[in-house]
Structures are given as C-alpha cells and as structure tokens.
Amino acid sequence: MRTLINLGCKLNQYEGSCLIKKFGYIRNLVIVNTCCVTREAVTKSLKKFKQAIKKYPQSTIIATGCTCRLYPEKFSQAHQVIDNIQRLDIINDVLPTPEKSRYFLKIEDGCTEPCTFCIVSKIRNNIQSKSLEKIKTEISWAQSLGYKEIVLVGANIGLYGVDRGLSLTDMVRMLQTIEGLPRIRLSSIEPRFITEELIENLKEIPFCRHFHIPIQSADDYILTQMGRGYDGLHLKRVIGLIKESFVDVAIGGDIIVGFPGEGEKEFLNTYNFVKSTPFTHLHVFPYSPRPLTNSYRLGDPIPHYIKKERLWLLKNLIAEKNFEFRKRILHKTFDIIIENNGNKSLSGLTDNYVRVVVQNGCEKGKPVGVRITDVSKEFTCGVVVA
Numbered sequence: 315m316r317t318l319i320n321l322g323c324k325l326n327q328y329e330g331s332c333l334i335k336k337f338g339y340i341r342n343l344v345i346v347n348t349c350c351v352t353r354e355a356v357t358k359s360l361k362k363f364k365q366a367i368k369k370y371p372q373s374t375i376i377a378t379g380c381t382c383r384l385y386p387e388k389f390s391q392a393h394q395v396i397d398n399i400q401r402l403d404i405i406n407d408v409l410p411t412p413e414k415s416r417y418f419l420k421i422e423d424g425c426t427e428p429c430t431f432c433i434v435s436k437i438r439n440n441i442q443s444k445s446l447e448k449i450k451t452e453i454s455w456a457q458s459l460g461y462k463e464i465v466l467v468g469a470n471i472g473l474y475g476v477d478r479g480l481s482l483t484d485m486v487r488m489l490q491t492i493e494g495l496p497r498i499r500l501s502s503i504e505p506r507f508i509t510e511e512l513i514e515n516l517k518e519i520p521f522c523r524h525f526h527i528p529i530q531s532a533d534d535y536i537l538t539q540m541g542r543g544y545d546g547l548h549l550k551r552v553i554g555l556i557k558e559s560f561v562d563v564a565i566g567g568d569i570i571v572g573f574p575g576e577g578e579k580e581f582l583n584t585y586n587f588v589k590s591t592p593f594t595h596l597h598v599f600p601y602s603p604r605p606l607t608n609s610y611r612l613g614d615p616i617p618h619y620i621k622k623e624r625l626w627l628l629k630n631l632i633a634e635k636n637f638e639f640r641k642r643i644l645h646k647t648f649d650i651i652i653e654n655n656g657n658k659s660l661s662g663l664t665d666n667y668v669r670v671v672v673q674n675g676c677e678k679g680k681p682v683g684v685r686i687t688d689v690s691k692e693f694t695c696g697v698v699v700a
Contacts, residue, residue, distance in 0.1 A: 319346045321349040321358060322380070325418075326379060327347075329401055331418075332409075333401060344370045344375045346366050346377050346379075351433065353603070356384070360385075379401075402423060415653045416461065417456040419453065420444070422468035433606055457496060472504045482512060498522065499524060499665075500524070505552045521665075525556055525564070530568060533576070533579075540609075553591050563666060564639070567595070594632075640694050644686050648665065649665065650684050652680055671696070672696060673695055
C-alpha cells in the first residue's frame with residue numbers, strides 16, 4: 315500500500331508524485347505532503363498528519379513539504395521528515411507517474427518576488443530552472459504514458475530561466491519544435507510576465523486558452539502595500555491583451571481580501587475592477603498573516619466577518635460572470651479529456667477551463683470532441699461528436 319496525502323498547489327502535487335515513486339520500494343508507505351501558504355493550510359496539514367499517524371499505525375510515514383520546514387518540531391512522530399529544500403535533491407532525476415488525466419510538469423522552483431504577504435519567497439527562495447533538454451525529455455515521458463495535456467507548474471513560472479540566461483518565452487519557443495506536442499496549459503502566472511512576446515509564441519503551440527493571474531488586489535494603495543510592483547492600470551492592459559489575443563479565453567485570478575489597510579473604498583476598487591473586466595474564475599482568500607513575511611508586523615486588523623463578507627461578494631460576482639461566460643459557448647464544440655468524477659459520471663475540462671459533464675458514452679483518459687448542449691449555474695453538459 316502506498317498513500318500520498320497532498321495539500322497545496324500543483325507544484326506540491328508534482329513533487330509529491332515524484333517522492334512516492336522514489337520511495338516506492340517501501341511496502342507500507344504514507345507520505346503527507348504539507349503546505350503553509352496560509353494559516354488554514356498549516357492547520358489542515360497538521361490535521362492530516364495527525365490523522366495519518368492514527369489511521370496507519372503499521373506504515374512508514376514520511377512528512378514533507380513547506381510546513382515541515384516552518385515547524386519541523388510538529389512532525390516528530392514521523393519516521394522521516396523531508397522539508398521542501400531537501401526534497402529537491404531527492405527527486406532531482408525522478409519522472410513521476412501521476413494518476414491524473416493531466417500531467418503536471420515542474421519547470422522551475424523558487425521565487426524572489428518582494429510580495430510583503432507571501433511566505434513562498436522566504437522558504438523557496440532559490441531559483442532552479444530545468445534545462446530545456448530536461449523539459450523536452452519529460453514531455454516525451456508524458457507522451458509515452460498517454461497524456462494529452464501537460465500543465466507547466468512552478469513556484470513562479472514567470473521566473474523560469476533567470477538562473478540559466480533564459481526566459482519563459484524561450485521555453486515556449488522550444489516547445490514549438492516538438493512533434494505531436496500535447497496541449498499545454500500554464501499554471502498561475504504573475505501579471506508582469508504576460509507580455510506580447512509570450513502571447514505571440516503561445517499562439518504557435520497547442521495552447522489552452524486559460525490564464526490564471528494572481529492579481530491579489532486591484533486597488534493601487536493596497537497593491538503598493540503588498541509590494542506587487544504594478545497598479546490597476548497595468549492589470550487592465552494585461553487582461554485587455556489576453557482578451558484581444560484569444561477567442562473564448564478563460565481568465566482566472568487570485569484575490570486576497572482583508573489585507574491590512576483595505577477599507578471599504580479599497581475593496582470596492584477591486585470589486586468594481588473584477589466586475590468590469592472579463593474574469594471567468596476567481597480564487598478568493600481571506601488575508602492570513604504569515605510569520606517571516608514583511609506584512610506580519612502589521613497584524614490582522616480587519617475583522618474576520620468583514621473578510622468573509624468581502625469573500626462572498628466576490629464569489630457571488632464571479633459565479634454570475636462564469637455563468638455568462640459559459641452561456642456564450644453554448645452549442646460550440648471543444649476537445650476534452652475524459653475524467654471520472656467519482657460518482658460514475660464522466661466529465662472533462664475544455665482548453666478554456668470549463669468542466670463539461672458528458673451525457674453519452676466515452677472512455678476515461680481519452681480525448682473527445684464534445685458539443686456544449688446545456689448550461690446552468692451549476693453544470694455544463696455536452697455530447698460527444700464524431
């Protein structure tokens with residue numbers, strides 16, 4: 315029995331898959347792969363670890379990930395503790411065999427951005443990019459396993475190549491040389507790395523029309539306090555560039571509500587920005603003070619109930635915008651890769667990040683053409699077309 319308990323981002327999922335393959339020779343193995351990006355993530359990581367200790371008393375339990383680096387003393391019951399830095403050497407040459415419909419391919423690790431709220435740049439602060447040759451080899455590996463979609467992941471993929479004299483655009487140019495390249499999806503990418511040059515090169519590959527942009531706020535004062543290095547006008551230009559470049563493009567984002575200093579005016583600036591721009595998805599997080607960060611000294615002055623109100627205002631807004639977006643693709647045909655939802659129904663993601671429930675026969679893991687036949691607030695349904 316091998317059990318992987320993954321928490322956190324797609325990068326963490328990739329590294330967890332590599333680690334469980336590396337230690338696959340251990341007969342009864344449980345790996346708890348932790349995350350510390352928010353206070354809630356730390357709490358959940360510790361809870362999952364304690365549950366694993368109780369549930370698998372006869373197993374070898376390895377605790378790993380960012381919470382292990384932040385609070386190593388809390389994992390003393392593990393047989394082995396591997397923080398995220400030690401893990402890099404252990405999995406350096408491992409090619410994972412993930413049990414997912416999409417292959418997550420790690421292209422870089424590390425972030426050196428000066429965001430005042432973020433702990434990632436404190437505990438993953440060494441930029442390490444895979445060589446173009448290694449990326450090419452891993453794509454061949456994913457193809458050999460039958461994957462039809464590859465998601466490029468990292469701590470900050472926009473920083474790919476800074477340690478090698480390369481850029482993310484250089485890497486995309488390399489992808490253009492690969493025969494039979496599966497469709498490529500970018501994971502989260504910071505707004506300052508979305509350039510005309512990058513977009514023009516993305517058009518030359520089978521690129522998924524989906525951008526996820528951690529804007530965090532759209533208020534100029536809060537953005538300055540966060541150390542983001544751009545303002546609302548820059549965000550508007552980036553989103554306009556994306557919208558002009560791709561038909562039916564999905565634009566998602568991350569937003570933090572309740573950052574110290576965010577009053578009603580500052581929040582409404584963000585709310586109205588989202589309302590007036592073509593966002594289709596949002597991840598909204600209440601501000602969580604993280605130790606080691608520059609904003610930690612500011613405390614947590616915004617009451618929890620206000621954060622919750624703002625969170626739900628944005629969630630309700632994006633639910634309406636997402637519904638309008640999906641209605642616009644009604645009767646259009648998309649390629650999806652079939653997945654099992656766990657309740658005997660089958661679904662898959664379009665390249666522009668719409669989950670479609672399939673109403674007629676198809677096989678899990680196979681790419682199929684699907685025509686969108688029905689859109690409701692809760693579901694998008696389609697039928698397989700020849």
